[in-house]
Amino acid sequence: MWKQQCAIIDIRNATFYRHQYPSAHDTQESNPPLFPNLTFQLSNGGQTTPQFWSVLSPSSLARTTFLRILAGQHICVPPAARSYPYLVETSESLQHAIKYVGFDADRGSNVGGTSVRGAYLSARYESRREETDFSVHDYLTGHTELNALERQMTATERQTLEEVTEQLNLRRLLSMPVSNLSNGQTRRARIAKALMGRPQVLLLDGPFMGLDPNTLANMSRVLRDLAERQQPRLIISLRPEDGVPEWISHLVLVSEEARILAQGAKQEVFNSKTDATKSILFTAQLGHNANNITRLSRDGFPQESPALKAGEPLVEMNGVEVAYGQNEARRVVLGDWEQQVNGEQRPGLWWSLHRGQRSGIFGANGSGKTTMLSLITSDHPQTYSLPIKLFGRSRLPAPGEAGISLFDIQKRMGHSSPEVHAFFPKSLTVRRALESAWADAPMAKPRLDEEANRRVAACLRCFSNQRLLLFLRAIVASPDLVILDEALSGIDEATRDKALLFLSQGETVAAVVDGVAQPSVLTQLDMVVHSGLSPDQALLVISHSKEDVPGCVREWICLPEPGEGRIPRTGKLSGPLELNPQGWGEIWGERLPA
Template identity: 45%
Template sequence: MARPPNNSLIKITRGSFYRHHPSSTHLAHPNPALFTELKLRILPNQRRRTPKITCVIGPSLSGKTTFLKVLRGDLICVPPQARKYPALSSSGLDPRRAIRYVGFDDSANGLGPPAVTTSAYLSARYESRREITDFSLRDYLLGNTELNPSDDHHQLVPGKQDLTLNSVAEALKLDGLLDLPVAFLSNGQGRRARIARALLTDPKLLLLDEPFMGLDPPTVLELNRLLNRLATAESSQKFMLTARPQDPIPWWVTNLVYLTTDCQVAFRGRKYAVLRKLKNYAEGVMAGRLTETAQLPLHTLSQFGRDLTEHGIEGKGLLEGLVGVHRVRPHHLVKWESKPESTGEPLVEMDGCRVKYGDKVVLGNWTEERNGKEVDGLTWTVRRGERWGVFGPNGSGKTTIVSLLCSDHPQTYSLPIKLFGRSRLPEPGSAELPLTFWDIQARIGHSSPEIHQHMPRSLTVRRVLETAWADTFRSKPALDDAAKKQVDATLAWFEAELHPGFTAAAGRPAPSSSVDWATGYQFGELSFSAQRVLLFLRAIIKHPDIVVLDEAFSGMDEKVRDKCMNWLQFGELSGDDGAAVAVKAVVKGLSEQQALICISHVKEEVPDCVREWLCLPEANTGERPRFGRLGWPLKTDSRLWGEIWGMAPARAVSEDGKR
């Protein structure tokens, strides 16, 4: 049966794509062709019993987000007639609403407000004075975010959509937050809100850019089940999502597109066919039959191929169990030595902290007995030399803890908190001056989604690093010669990860002798992964007393993540292969005088040096936080990771694939 005319969504036939027109002659940066000769069909289901769900996978700098931008029509297509975008005129649908994109790389998500926590400065989200534009989550999800909406303003149909709103909000654990201003949401809650908003607009094609990033393990499972139900429902709605190679693939995904590091398609087709081709490639390289290419490095495939099922992460990575697999895993576990509990100087002292807005408690909604007295809220001490992992569900208060540590939260002044042995307010009988905001900022290095959101996109790559020595993002940094050398050394070592125009032959690239490129590119021109790497380096380059890494490694592929972790622990003495190299160290790793606080929802993104852990309870349950101490790197123990989160371990998989 012939397809109905003018009803196809997207069809690309041998199109090549450019960020700028290829005939432009006055461009400051290279303008290479992306996804050359691309052939792709995304069409409505024609009585298909099994829907076609595609996952686009690729390492850092492979162009996953760019691939979705191709589908959105954001890039220039050559020849223009190679792309039909989208042919929906006969159905009466607005093409701009037919395709919805949900991502966390920038503010251009197409879902109304730029971001659910956008504000002029970090502490604005915690202030009690609210503005007329601080819409509730319910209004945000229903599209009621216009002060003077036009008659044709797109909103969900009242009444008819109530059940849909309630079901989506419940599935994404947003039902208890509907009346809160969106500015009060945590990072994970805000990301779930964007996904919910997109789902409720009922698009014909929903593009989800790493939808599970930043979500706690229980929420990942809930979202996975929800997307599976929507993907298999009898409707014309279609999905396409992206993932990193180390991310497990949802079991309901049917097709894969695997990208190379130069923004080209390596393999595409049915999921198991692509997995088989990549495994044959890996086996051929290890057996010497094939040559490994720089655009398709084997190390990116070590964890690729695991499944995200209804019960959790199951199965093995594509290369696990293969003979000689150690040859393609460049980052080895750091030798972990158990040390006695630290007795260093306290850097953070929380003696019963409870944060609430009106009647709603967002941190510390529990009571415990200490020294014969009942104490409300969080009691926690961080000392020099300690390496903490902080875990807990989205909305449990992890972001609030960071705001208290960095003194962004106004309630810091009224809570029993000491930083570096000093209070924020004058203490009775003490001649010592209270700690100022600038004192704290100078001694804490901080990387988080909030910093990512507020970092000016117009700053150059070098200037972003240099702001570690500045009072604000735009003020002039106070750098001495030693600081300038650290900036140069860091930029040289991470040129491959930060320089958009970097190219290298197969093998380990040598850093350039010049880092002039860092003044020619702006922060907003970098990929999401490169932006995360730069903000991570900014947090540690000054060697602050406390390093706070809040989801700092999300968005990075396995190799980039491990390189950053090596740099965190050892600095310039650690090479790309995890081994020491003979260079004079300009940048050193964490010292025993520093404390580390790492927040993560993925065990592989917890540095090997983490020894102590704190897990916050679900918000408003009244349960107490749990503390523990590790005897080995957390990423090596899935069972312990499940116990920390209160989750049963995923079912084991035997060698023959049977459960």
């Protein structure tokens, strides 16, 4: 009877520390207390109504810290204030019983703990396989070492694999190399890997981050089913703009300073708003269908602001089709359709990006966005053979026309993405990383002039957050084409908004307060170095989150899901998505409520 009633996690009046046990010499900066006097309990659901918890905070660090405290990390004072009675009763280890899976930007989107990170990146665009290209089945069953000992799965393990792959719609992907998975597929694989260990509690940090609306809805249904089964008990963290799913019953509201603002039953938390919680709850209530009536968007654009005049083409795709395999095994991953071009039906993808355009590439996970982007950045081997022009030139030389080199392309593009983040050298200082925007490669010596030094100094003056480093590197040298591929996913709301403002307005605007732009001191002193994107630059954005799309984006293309045979949908926005939320529904082919 006692086992049925005791808590899995029981924290009573505890304070936590990240670095070391507190001492008299500590300061607020050197060893700050985390969640002072925290009390939290997670029932095992024995004879009580199940509780479905979510941690809601505008700070990704605060959300992550809270979940890691539940998982037994960080120093607890007093030590006995955090306990796991149910696990003691069932003789389960904490490491096995409570699993944490994080999806924020610092952790990347790779399947954590595998050996695929060093694999040759271009292999993901080929039909061949490398020794390190472990399949999803290998990953889920733990066979991710070279020359691993053969081991037969037990009947329980086979049953768990069947259940998990069915729940997360992974069965058809079991033979696919994990390096070929899209971001959404990788997310499902990481959740499945955690479920394979049959934990008592699963902590999911930002499970909806970076998902397109359709995949997000499906993921919410999957998580609701998992939560209702109570195998395992589920706790998820959310940004306020994610909204709160209907099936969530209890909330923990956390401030950016790692303090509990409120906790308890969801309806009670919403009904008892305070000055400290009303902003978070208001954003959460609006969720993805937020209607904003401010005069300017957070990055300084009015509700009706037309697109800039398009200049010369920087990227041209004239009938692109990317396929792998031959004959019956041939599989088209991009361009499996016909588009109307100059009154004629032409096969493949026809698309271009011009100077001055601010464009977005959208589509469901697995629709070909990554493939399309890899053709633009020339990472994809088929860029050489396909009808693609970058900055007016093909990769291979033609009669009377020189080809464009990879160094020329890199010099004219600024690119920030989770993959760039994962592979960028971690040994560089912040300044040196920014200066590498003027180098042929991150570790090469940059060619800096006085203007370059001023621009680096401007970025360092405006930002101290290291998580924005590669975002700033993509824009600091004012390249012809800026590419932001999920570049702000997982960034705190305030930091993200400041980054978007800097992208469009540079140092000219200090902030947008109540819909009104506040000029910066540098503007008043005529000392602005970086003025934001210029009319000669083009911007290309890939994002599944409306909140991460810059307010300057006007043109868009939404790719169909693979195998549908439908053509991509294209369109134009009349202004920033923040002030025109119906535009998000138009992009995804949905009608959102006003």
